[in-house]
Amino acid sequence: MSLEVIILAAGKGSRMRSDLPKVLHELAGKPMLVHAIEQAQRLQPTRTHIIVGHGAHLVESVVRPLGAECVTQDQQLGTGHAVAQAMPKVDNNAIVLVLYGDVPLVPAVLMQQLAEQAAQGDLAILTVTLDDSSGYGRIVRDDGGNIQAIVEHKDANTDQLQIKETNTGILAVKASLLNGWLPRIKSNNAQGEIYLTDIVAMAVADGVGIRHLQPDFPQQTQGVNDRVQLASLERWHQLQQANQLLRDGVQLADPTRFDLRGELIAGKDIYIDINAIIEGHVQLGDGVHIGPNCHIKNAHIGAGTQILANSVIDQAQVAANCNIGPFARLRPGTILHDNAKVGNFVETKKTTLGKGSKANHFTYLGDTVVGEKVNIGAGTITCNYDGVNKYKTVIADGAFIGSNSSIVAPVTIGADATIGAGSTITRDVADGNLAIARGKQRNLATWAKPVKI
Known part of the structure; x- marks a missing residue:
């Protein structure tokens, strides 16, 4: 089964206070986005799709020499909307690995494990437990410990805000399942956006198994906002x-x-x-x-x-x-x-x-x-x-x-x-x-x- 990678890199990153797209700011001498691409390419994916928006021409000039393909997201309407822009170019029989250009240190071994779990027909997500989970989507489980949903911070109730296990946004799933879920996502939330995280509840409703992995260090899944x-x-x-x-x-x-x-x-x-x-x-x-x-x-x-x-x-x-x-x-x-x-x-x-x-x-x-x-x-x-x-x-x-x-x-x-x-x-x-x-x-x-x- 083939693997295709989608990396979200369309955001401006206004908190960086910079004209340079956030994903092109450097860590250890190379753009954060390049770190993500290089780790993903160790899995030898069939295609790597980069979702671009703000500063698209700058991002494209960096990623094209690496063999990645760019897909433009004209309006930033949420993570679900971003992934949907690439799906017409993705083989329906492939495994899709979703990554983020401002999360540079996810090791290839974690990506590989997610892809292997998704190949079994499950939705595989990467979560991380944080002492301070403020601002992150919470992993909601039932009494048996099974993942039921991901609730974004702004939409969480008082009890859910106490949850320390959070969503990284990184996941792997069969393209056929993703194509069935994405059109069903609604934007009736505090942000008015199309959240990719809503597919977790859809997977539960459809009887699709949900597996999760956690990194060895929380910094491996840390995003950069400023x-x-x-x-x-x-x-x-x-x-x-x-x-x-x-x-x-x-x-x-x-x-x-x-x-x-x-x-x-x-x-x-x-x-x-x-x-x-x-x-x-x-x-x-x-x-x-x-x-x-x-x-x-x-x-x-x-x-x-x-x-x-x-x-x-x-x-x-x-x-x-x-x-x-x-x-x-x-x-x-x-x-x-x-x-x-x-x-x-x-x-x-x-x-x-x-x-x-x-x-x-x-x-x-x-x-x-x-x-x-x-x-x-x-x-x-x-x-x-x-x-x-x-x-x-x-x-x-x-x-x-x-x-x-x-x-x-x-x-x-x-x-x-x-x-x-x-x-x-x-x-x-x-x-x-x-x-x-x-x-x-x-x-x-x-x-x-x-x-x-």
Whole structure:
């Protein structure tokens, strides 16, 4: 039996105080809606339908690359009305899993369990028991403990308001049953909306079994309505990720001051100091040490490499036993070979630094290929951009670049060549040559120092 997913994502989210649709606000570095889609797609559904409304063009631009289909809800008339917009595109023999774009942390395993229960012909719903159930629909049971209905908070009586078991809105059911129930839903409630939750009472009336599951943690089914809730959910999620890394053998100086905004593949004996941000896909080899306040994005860091405080590494490949920082910036296209060193206030872009080579401080290397065992002195820059085009600099093995040098590309510095400090190099330098290109110094003994008028 096929599975189709419907994710409700049409709301504006006015309490976010933002022009951005609520479901596109980010948690752990990606939109909440993307979290929901990615977890659902682990079940390999036949189709994923996203109900869009407010900011539809923005939502569509995000979800289409993920293979989801968008269905427009012109008027937001309730959850039942939203689901009904997608049903004409759903196979009547499929299982339908209903999710919400502002509930980002429902794990795929719970979705799978709901779908399996629905495949037995039952209505499967996800509930959660809360100490404070204010604002949530209540799960109403009979004396035998069987679910009879879901009553929204604004429609609940005094006794029902005392119920702690609440509705998450997440459910799975056969499309054929859903198609029979949706047209029967009325809007005679405090909100004047078509509630999807009314299908529970219909299932009871029709003799359809109702099963329920609960999450391991209430945060897994928590929706986000404002920035306070988003921040709270972010911190909970980050702590779960940090604790898992600790269990996997990664040492974090402080799990509460660590952010993982993507995927981290880690070796053994790794140490990560406070305020580190890991973003995108990052791989760390054995023994990597990351200092405080570092940001690493879409990078591979080889075994034994030391990354000192306040360094930024973005789309770079770093080999083994390198030394980076403090205050270093490796921009996209940077490749460091074994034992290379990029020191404080050094920036690289589209640059390869060969084995054992070093740029210790205050240097910019752009569009540069540096060979092995090259020393690049403080204040060196490669002038790779003429305002229109960019050009390449090649520095061969063993070269020595004196401090405060400007190397104007395109240019090649030969093997074992030396560039005198303060030089501006505009022509190739042959192997083993010394190049000095600076203005002649003049000392004027008769010069009169200016005085203040």
